[in-house]
Amino acid sequence: MTPAGLTPDSFKEAMCRYASGVTLITVHDADGAPVGMTATAFSSVSSEPPLVLICVHGATRTYERVLRSGYFGVNLLGVGAEPIAEHCSRPGGSKVLPSEWLIDAPQWTAPAVAGSLAFVDCETYRHFPAGTHHVIVGRVRGIGLGPAPDPGPLVHYQRGYQALHPLQETTRMPFTAPLTSNGSVR
Helix, strand or coil: CCCCCCCHHHHHHHHCCCCEECEEEEEECCCCCEEEEEECCEEEEEECCEEEEEEEECCCHHHHHHHHHCEEEEEECECCCHHHHHHCCCCCCCCECCHHHECCCCCCCCCCECCCCEEEEEEEEEEEEECCEEEEEEEEEEEEECCCCCCCEEEEECCEEEECCCCCHHHCCCCCCCECCCCCEC
C-alpha cells in the first residue's frame, strides 16, 4: 500500500472504497412536482424517537427544497433501480420523477418510489452545516416496506453500482496488513 497525502482527490478515492447502499431522497418542488436526488449518505440515528439522517450539498436544489418544505422521503433502492438512480444523479439535470415510478400513497408527505426495498417518510427535525454539505436529521413519520422477496440492495462501490452476493468460503481473503495512522502498512 502506497502512502497518500491528504488531498481532496485522495479523500474521494478513499471514500469510493466504502460500499454504501443507494437511496433516493424525495420531496416536491415549488410547483408540486415530485423530484428526487440520488444519495449514499444516509443512516439511521435513533429508534426512540425514530430518526434518520441524510447529507446533502448545501448548493443543491434538494437542500433548498427540504428546508423550505420541512419534509423529505428516503427510498432504499434495490437492484434494478439503476435507471432511477442515474436519472436523479445528474448534476443540474431534471430530477422530476415520472408518475410510473411512483406509488399512490396519500398517507405520506414525500413521494415514494415503487419497488423500493423500503420507504421512510420524514419531517425535518434538525439540520446543521458540515463543510460543503448539510446534515439533515429527519423524524420518521411513516414507513413503507417493499414486496418480498426483495431483489437485494443496490450498492455503490468504486464509483459504480453493484449488487451483493453471498460471501463464499473460497472468496474470503485474510486481512493480514493492518494500516497505520499515516496510511502505510505495518
